[in-house]
Amino acid sequence: MKYYVQKIGALIFILMFVCPAFSQITTNETDMKFNNIAMGTVSKKDATLSVIHSRKSVRNFIQGKTVPRETLDTVVRAGMAAASAVNLQPWQFIVIDDRTVMDSLAAGLPYAKMLYHASAAIVVCGDSTVKAGEFAFWEFDCSLASGNILLAVEAMGLGAVWTAVHPDKARVSTVRKILHLPENIIPLNVIPIGYPAGNDKPKDKYKPDKIHWNGY
Numbered sequence: 001m002k003y004y005v006q007k008i009g010a011l012i013f014i015l016m017f018v019c020p021a022f023s024q025i026t027t028n029e030t031d032m033k034f035n036n037i038a039m040g041t042v043s044k045k046d047a048t049l050s051v052i053h054s055r056k057s058v059r060n061f062i063q064g065k066t067v068p069r070e071t072l073d074t075v076v077r078a079g080m081a082a083a084s085a086v087n088l089q090p091w092q093f094i095v096i097d098d099r100t101v102m103d104s105l106a107a108g109l110p111y112a113k114m115l116y117h118a119s120a121a122i123v124v125c126g127d128s129t130v131k132a133g134e135f136a137f138w139e140f141d142c143s144l145a146s147g148n149i150l151l152a153v154e155a156m157g158l159g160a161v162w163t164a165v166h167p168d169k170a171r172v173s174t175v176r177k178i179l180h181l182p183e184n185i186i187p188l189n190v191i192p193i194g195y196p197a198g199n200d201k202p203k204d205k206y207k208p209d210k211i212h213w214n215g216y
Helices: 002-018 020-024 029-038 044-054 069-080 099-108 138-155 169-179
Strands: 091-096 120-127 185-194
Touching: 044 138, 069 091, 069 120, 069 138, 091 099, 091 138, 099 120, 099 169, 120 138, 138 185, 169 185
Parallel strands: none
Antiparallel strands: 091 120, 120 185
């Protein structure tokens, strides 16, 4: 356990210098958590569960603060670390930091207007031609990758929200046209990313009545 704590602490220390996102976060509860991890006072378990339970859908962003490409690359790497059926990895990621493209998506997608204020976005897509025999698992694999992205964003002191594209045909068509996607690449979602304005809070979704032991 001591090895893992030291390893996490070293990673956080490195990220604070490599990823400008860390240096731009003001002192708050998130900073305290990261500092505790770096100092070895928080276990790997506690650090992981803290990120999971702190994750929230962020729709309000601080304008004018750019998310560095190095940070976005780190987030996408987390997405690629997701589980994948038969390890087919059918995902493709469109990373957007161009204001014109962001505004075009915001104008064309009814539930992604926060793109007007977000600093960047990641569009998680699946390749429908990647199959295991007759089965395509891209929707499941890309959902797992999206979950990893949302957790990585939370861990790095940023905010994000899943805005659905697939299976709405009109939204798929809009995203495909703006991003010039080929027919076999299907956009699952658009994830706006930025520095949270502090208006969005995590929700307690734990419901004991949804847990069933040894059968329904």
